[in-house]
Amino acid sequence: MLRSYVILAWRILGRRPFFTFVSLFGISLTLVVLMLATAFLDHAFGARAPEVNTDRMLGVFQIELIGEQSQYRGEAGYSVLAPLRDIDLAEEVSVGTVPRAAVTFVDGQKVSLAMRWVDGEFFRVFQYEFLEGGPFTDQDDAEARPVAVINHETRRRVFGDEEAIDGSIEIDGRTFRVVGVVENVPAFRPASFADVWVPISTSKTDAYLEGLYGSFQGFFVAPNRDRMPALREEILTRLAEVDVSTEEDYDRLHANVETTFDALARELLSVPSEGGSSPGMAMRWLILGLALLFMALPSLNLINLNMSRILERASEIGVRKSFGASSRTLVTQFVIENILLTLIGGVVGLVLATLALHLVSGTALVSYAELGLNPTIFTWGILITLAFGLLSGAYPAWRMSRLHPRQALAESGS
Amino acid sequence: MIAHALKLVWNRKRQNALVLLELVGAFLILFALLVAVLGAWQRFSVPIGFDPEDVWVLTARSGRAPAPGENGERLLTALREHPAVQSAGMMQMGLYTTAGMNTGWYDDNGELHRAEVVSAGPNIDHVLGLDIVDGRWFEAEDQQAGESRVVVDRAFAETIFEADSPVIGEPFRLGDRDENFRVIGLVEHYRKGGELTQNRPVFFRPMWPDEDLQRGWFNLAVAVQPGAPPEVEEALVRRLRAEYPDWSFDISRVEEQRTQHLEQGATPLIAAGVVALFLLFMVGLGLTGVLWQNVSRRTREIGLRRAQGATAAAVRWQIVVELMVLAVIGVLLGGVFAAQLPLLGLLSMRLDVGLQAFLAAAATLLGLTVLCGLYPSWLASRVAPAQALHHQ
Numbered sequence: 001m002l003r004s005y006v007i008l009a010w011r012i013l014g015r016r017p018f019f020t021f022v023s024l025f026g027i028s029l030t031l032v033v034l035m036l037a038t039a040f041l042d043h044a045f046g047a048r049a050p051e052v053n054t055d056r057m058l059g060v061f062q063i064e065l066i067g068e069q070s071q072y073r074g075e076a077g078y079s080v081l082a083p084l085r086d087i088d089l090a091e092e093v094s095v096g097t098v099p100r101a102a103v104t105f106v107d108g109q110k111v112s113l114a115m116r117w118v119d120g121e122f123f124r125v126f127q128y129e130f131l132e133g134g135p136f137t138d139q140d141d142a143e144a145r146p147v148a149v150i151n152h153e154t155r156r157r158v159f160g161d162e163e164a165i166d167g168s169i170e171i172d173g174r175t176f177r178v179v180g181v182v183e184n185v186p187a188f189r190p191a192s193f194a195d196v197w198v199p200i201s202t203s204k205t206d207a208y209l210e211g212l213y214g215s216f217q218g219f220f221v222a223p224n225r226d227r228m229p230a231l232r233e234e235i236l237t238r239l240a241e242v243d244v245s246t247e248e249d250y251d252r253l254h255a256n257v258e259t260t261f262d263a264l265a266r267e268l269l270s271v272p273s274e275g276g277s278s279p280g281m282a283m284r285w286l287i288l289g290l291a292l293l294f295m296a297l298p299s300l301n302l303i304n305l306n307m308s309r310i311l312e313r314a315s316e317i318g319v320r321k322s323f324g325a326s327s328r329t330l331v332t333q334f335v336i337e338n339i340l341l342t343l344i345g346g347v348v349g350l351v352l353a354t355l356a357l358h359l360v361s362g363t364a365l366v367s368y369a370e371l372g373l374n375p376t377i378f379t380w381g382i383l384i385t386l387a388f389g390l391l392s393g394a395y396p397a398w399r400m401s402r403l404h405p406r407q408a409l410a411e412s413g414s
Numbered sequence: 415m416i417a418h419a420l421k422l423v424w425n426r427k428r429q430n431a432l433v434l435l436e437l438v439g440a441f442l443i444l445f446a447l448l449v450a451v452l453g454a455w456q457r458f459s460v461p462i463g464f465d466p467e468d469v470w471v472l473t474a475r476s477g478r479a480p481a482p483g484e485n486g487e488r489l490l491t492a493l494r495e496h497p498a499v500q501s502a503g504m505m506q507m508g509l510y511t512t513a514g515m516n517t518g519w520y521d522d523n524g525e526l527h528r529a530e531v532v533s534a535g536p537n538i539d540h541v542l543g544l545d546i547v548d549g550r551w552f553e554a555e556d557q558q559a560g561e562s563r564v565v566v567d568r569a570f571a572e573t574i575f576e577a578d579s580p581v582i583g584e585p586f587r588l589g590d591r592d593e594n595f596r597v598i599g600l601v602e603h604y605r606k607g608g609e610l611t612q613n614r615p616v617f618f619r620p621m622w623p624d625e626d627l628q629r630g631w632f633n634l635a636v637a638v639q640p641g642a643p644p645e646v647e648e649a650l651v652r653r654l655r656a657e658y659p660d661w662s663f664d665i666s667r668v669e670e671q672r673t674q675h676l677e678q679g680a681t682p683l684i685a686a687g688v689v690a691l692f693l694l695f696m697v698g699l700g701l702t703g704v705l706w707q708n709v710s711r712r713t714r715e716i717g718l719r720r721a722q723g724a725t726a727a728a729v730r731w732q733i734v735v736e737l738m739v740l741a742v743i744g745v746l747l748g749g750v751f752a753a754q755l756p757l758l759g760l761l762s763m764r765l766d767v768g769l770q771a772f773l774a775a776a777a778t779l780l781g782l783t784v785l786c787g788l789y790p791s792w793l794a795s796r797v798a799p800a801q802a803l804h805h806q
Contacts, residue, residue, distance in 0.1 A: 018706075022699040029692050101473070101664045108645040110665065172662040173655045204660045207479070297443065297693055300436040301700035307429055308707035 002336070009337035013344075016309075020341075023305060027345025027388060028352055030298040031381060034291060035353035036360065038380045041287065043186065045261055046376070050126035050185060050192045053221050057125065058232055059191065060084075060218040060239070060255050061263045067250040076255070077214035078200070084238055085121075089231045090220040094121040097215045099194045104158065104171050111157050114187075115171065116194040117203060123149075125219045126192045131155075133165045133180035136199060140179075144201035148176035154195045155181045171196065174204070191219070191260045212247055220257075232257045295388065302392035306338065310400040317400060318409035327401035334400055338393030339386065346385030353381065419735045430740060433704060437744030438751070440697045441779050445752050447690045448771035451683055456767055460613050463567070463603035464509070465543035466668040468642070471508050472634040472654065473664040480627035484658070486535075486634065487624040492653050493636055498646045502636040503537035504623045509635075510608045510671040519589030527573050529615040532606065535623050541637045549582040549599035552620040556598070563620065565599035570615035608672065610679035635668075694778075698786050705737060705790035713797055721799035733791035734784060741783040745776045 013020045047054050060081060065072040081095045096118030104111050116122075120138030128135070128149075136147045148169060155164045155178075168175050176198055185193045200208070208214055222231045235257045242253050256266070258280075265271070265283035310317070317330065423430055474489060486504045493502045507514050515531040538544070539551035549565070556563045566574070571581045585596050595617075604616045621632075638646065647665050654663045709716070716729055749772060 019703055022696075022703050025699065026696045029696065033689055033692070102662065103651065103664055105648040105651075108643075108648050110644060110647045112664070112666075173652075173659065204662070211479075294689075297436065297439045298696060300432060300439060301696055304432050304436060305700055305703050307432065308704045311711060312707065
C-alpha cells in the first residue's frame with residue numbers, strides 16, 4: 001500500500017514542475033533558516049566545551065546593593081564571594097572576574113585582549129580544551145605567580161609560529177609566562193569567554209580584596225542536578241549573612257543564584273532581578289513561539305498550494321470514492337504524499353544549511369564562532385521537516401476527503 | 415467592478431480566507447522589517463555631533479578607590495608632549511558606548527523628562543570637533559566661577575526653555591532640585607552612543623583634570639595627526655604607564671569603534687531582511703501558483719465573459735483586481751493588528767516611522783500581488799470563447 005502511495009506521489013510531483021518547485025523552495029529555505037537558528041542556539045546555550053557543566057552549575061553573576069536612595073547593580077567584590085568557597089554542597093567553587101579590556105603590543109601593533117583574573121578551580125569548573133600545555137593551579141594563584149593561559153587566537157597573534165609555552169606575554173605593562181593554550185571560546189558565551197586568563201593574585205594592587213562591589217563572579221558546580229536547589233538555598237543563606245553595614249548608602253544585598261542560561265535570559269528579556277518567574281523558561285517559550293511564528297507563513301503557503309492542487313485531482317478522488325475508498329484512506333494517502341514532498345525538501349534544506357553554516361562560520365560575524373552540523377541539529381532538522389509535512393498536509397487532506405464523489409466527478413471536466 | 419470583484423471574492427470565501435491569512439502574515443512581516451529599517455535610518459540620518467576621524471580614546475583605570483592627589487592632569491600633559499598629538503582632553507565616558515549617566519526630573523506640569531549628563535573637560539570641543547552653534551565651551555576660568563556652568567544641546571534647550579528665547583547665559587533648574595545651572599554654550603547634537611542610538615537631550619558638565627578623581631577610571635580623548643601609525647598607540651600607552659605604573663590603560667581608535675557600531679547595528683537588520691525577502695519571495699510564488707490553478711479552473715467562466723464581449727484587458731484586470739481586493743483587506747487587517755503593538759506598548763516606535771512603514775509595507779504588498787497576477791491573468795486573457803465551449 002505504502003509503496004503505491006510513494007510511487008503515486010512521485011508521479012504527481014513530476015506532473016506540475018512549477019508547483020513542486022515552489023513547495024520545495026519554501027520547505028528547504030525555511031529549513032535552512034531554522035537550522036541556522038538552531039545551530040546558533042546550540043552554540044550559544046548547548047552543553048559544549050568549556051561549559052560542559054552548565055546543567056548542574058549555578059552562578060552569582062551580578063549582585064544588587066539596595067539602599068533607600070541608591071542602588072548598585074553589577075558584579076560583586078571579591079570579599080563577597082571568596083568566603084563561599086567552603087560550601088560543602090558544591091563539588092567545585094570558583095571565583096573570577098568578568099573579562100576586562102587589556103592591551104599588549106606585538107611589533108608596535110596593538111592587540112586588544114579580553115582578560116580574566118581567575119583562581120585555579122576555574123579550570124575545573126570550565127573544561128577548556130587545552131591545545132598546548134595546561135591550566136595554572138591553586139598553588140600558582142596562592143603564590144601570585146605571573147602565569148597565563150591564552151586562547152588560540154591570541155597565541156596566533158602574539159607568538160605566530162614560535163613556541164608559545166613558557167613564552168612571555170606583556171599585558172598592561174606586566175610580563176606573564178604562558179602555561180597553556182586553549183581552543184577559542186565565542187564571545188556570546190559570557191561565562192567562559194576570554195582571550196587571556198591569569199591568577200587573581202597577580203592584580204597590580206590588592207585593592208580588589210576590599211569592598212562589596214568589584215568585577216567578580218562566583219561559579220558553583222553541584223554533584224548532580226537534584227542537589228541544585230539545596231545548593232542554591234545554601235548560597236542564598238550565605239549571601240544573606242554578608243555584612244553590608246560597611247557601605248553607608250546600602251541596607252541589604254540581593255543576588256540571583258542561577259544557571260548561565262537563566263542569567264542570559266534575564267539580561268536579554270530584562271526580567272527584574274527580584275521576582276519569582278524563571279527567565280530561562282520564558283526564553284524557551286519565546287524561542288519556540290518565534291520558531292512557530294516563522295513557520296506559520298511557509299505552512300500557510302503550502303496549505304494554499306495544496307488546496308489548489310486537490311481540485312486538480314478531483315476526478316481521481318471522485319473515482320476512488322465511488323469505488324469505496326474511505327476518507328481515512330484518502331487522508332493517509334495525501335499526508336504521506338505531503339511528507340514525502342517535505343522530506344525531499346528537507347534533504348535539499350540540509351544540504352543548503354550545511355553550505356550556509358560553512359559560509360557563516362567563515363565570516364567574522366561573531367568572534368570565534370565555528371558553527372557546524374551535529375547530530376542534535378540534524379535531528380532537529382528532521383523533526384522540523386516532519387512537523388512541516390503534517391502541518392501543511394493535514395488540513396487540505398481533510399478537505400479533500402470530504403469532497404462528495406458526485407461533485408468531484410463533476411469538477412473533473414474543467 | 416470592485417463591487418463585482420468583492421462579490422466574487424466572497425463567493426469563494428473558504429479558500430480565500432487562507433490566502434487572506436497568508437497576506438496578513440506577509441504584511442506583518444514587511445511592516446516589522448520596515449519599522450526596524452526606517453527607524454534605524456531615521457536615527458542614522460541625525461548627525462552625531464562629533465567627528466570620529468583621527469580621534470583616539472585612552473581609558474585609564476586604577477581598579478580601586480581613587481587616592482588623593484591622583485588626577486588626569488599629569489596624564490594629559492604627558493600625552494600633549496608627543497608630537498603626533500594635536501590636542502587632548504578628559505571625559506568620563508568613552509564614545510560609542512551606551513554606558514552613561516542619566517538624570518530625570520519632573521517639570522511644573524508633572525511631566526517626567528530625561529537627559530544624559532556628559533562630564534567633559536576643556537579642549538574636548540577641539541578634540542571631538544563639536545559643533546558649537548552659540549556661546550562657548552568650558553575654559554579654565556569656569557572652574558572658579560562659583561556656579562554650575564553647563565553646555566547644552568538643542569534638544570535639551572528645547573525641553574527647558576521656551577522656543578526662540580535666548581539660551582546663552584540663562585539660568586535653569588531641574589525640577590525642584592537645589593542646584594542652579596547656567597548655560598554657557600549650545601551644541602546642535604551630541605550622541606556619544608553613535609549613529610544608531612536614540613537621540614535624547616544632553617547637557618555637559620565640566621570635568622577638571624587637576625581635581626581629585628571621583629571614580630577609579632576616566633577617558634582621555636586625543637586628536638592625532640591624520641594617518642598616525644600604530645607605533646604611536648604603543649608610545650602613548652607606555653608614556654601613560656610611566657606616570658601611573660599601577661593603573662591599566664586601554665587605547666582605541668574611534669573610527670574603528672564607529673565601524674564596529676555600524677556593523678553591529680546593521681547585521682541583525684541584514685539577517686532579518688534576508689529572511690523577510692525569502693518569505694516574501696515564497697509568498698509571491700505561492701500566490702502565483704494559487705492564481706494559476708484558479709484561472710485554469712475558471713476557463714468556463716472566463717470563456718463565457720469573452721463570448722459576451724469582454725475584452726482581453728478586462729479579463730486580465732478582473733483576475734488582478736480580485737487578488738488586489740484580497741490584498742487590500744489583508745493590509746487593513748494587518749494594519750489593525752500592527753496598530754495594537756504601539757497601543758499595548760509592546761513596540762516603542764515613533765508615530766511617523768510607524769506610518770511610513772505602514773504605507774511602504776502596503777505599497778510593497780500591493781505591488782507584489784500585481785506582480786503575482788501578471789502571468790495567470792495573461793493566461794486568462796488568452797482563453798478564447800471557443801475553448802470554453804469546447805470545455806463544456
